[in-house]
Amino acid sequence: MSMHLVTTTRRRFLAAASVAVLQAPLVAGAAAPGVKIERVDLFPLRYPMTGYFKFFSDAHGSSGRGAVIVKVTADNGVVGWGQSVPIPRWSYETLQTATIVLRDYFGPAVVGLDALDMDAAQRALDGALAGGFSTGMPISRAGLDLALHDLLGKLQGKSLAELWGRKPGGPLTLSWTLNPRTLDEVDELIDSGWERGYRHFNIKVAPDPKFDVELARRVRKRVPDGFLWADANGGYEPDVALAAAPQLADAGVDVLEAPLKPNRIRGYQALKRQGALPILMDEGIVSPIELEEFIRLKMLDGVAMKPSRCGGLVSARRQIELLQRDDLMWLGSGLTDPDISLAATLGLYGAYELKKPAALNGPQFLTADVLTKPLTIKNGQAEVPTGPGLGIEVDEAEVIELMKKSSRPTKKEQARS
């Protein structure tokens, strides 16, 4: 039983531990009682990107979308894959800290456990790292949660939907992300989505409501029938948000996501009371516990869901069920998820019959994948994978190749040396 960090990166603290030993996977459905989790391998890497997206624009993001690919192997040789997807400009988790917490805390907590006992695995993860306001390092944790689901499904020959006694659903309509730096860029950005079959658009807003209202007007004019979703990523002050919400509504916006930082509790209450737009939360909703509290505190009309934000699929499912219970809105979103995390997200949203276009913009911004057969995404629609587990097969040689590419020095670094 062991933990292995597979790495080709030049960063010293990620010093290579070992290279994964490939074992022949057994046929799906070959589960015997007492199958144990034998080892966890980690592959920190970066997916190359295209286009401008503010969260990946600085020194720690511009070299690609960081991710830790997680491979969990059972003692009968069956393998599950997952992926942690930190973004340092979106939350405090980074590629480096995700790698370490998975290597030294979350990974060792599940090695040796019964591969079929998801509850025991979740309890072990709860115990491995104390929380802050909510679950500790949820984005890191989600990678392991996803891998455990993939393993469970592969052991039982069941898709995510089947594990949950649901139908797979889908295909899911996607929304195209608009993050213009000037208003001149708006038309071209809409066109690039439109040409690829996208008919719904989410706009990145804040901190300047004047810019945002004009942006919303332009998009609404070009796309009169599309779902227009504004996400401020917590970037307004409460008084600014209260003034902006009616103007954004007037400009044709359908929902306003994360107008404030999540600790602005009275601000959220005031915006919901104002009722100019449905108010959704994103940042700050990590476990079902605070979601229940925030619902009771009347802070929100809904949530932009992301399993990668909330510790994985167990937590995300419970949150969707809470929202459905209270007839609140849930939208499908993500963290510019690459292939593995995206497959899990599609599986969840399909199984829970997501109705609105999903802001899953991995296919828009990322240019590589590590799957044997890529996910089917065309004309702004994504098929829900229906095979066992996450419904994908990961090509480990591709993973290693992408790690090698990720560890090459960037042009800036070459210039410095």
Ligand SMILES: [Mg+2]
């Ligand atoms: Mg958001």
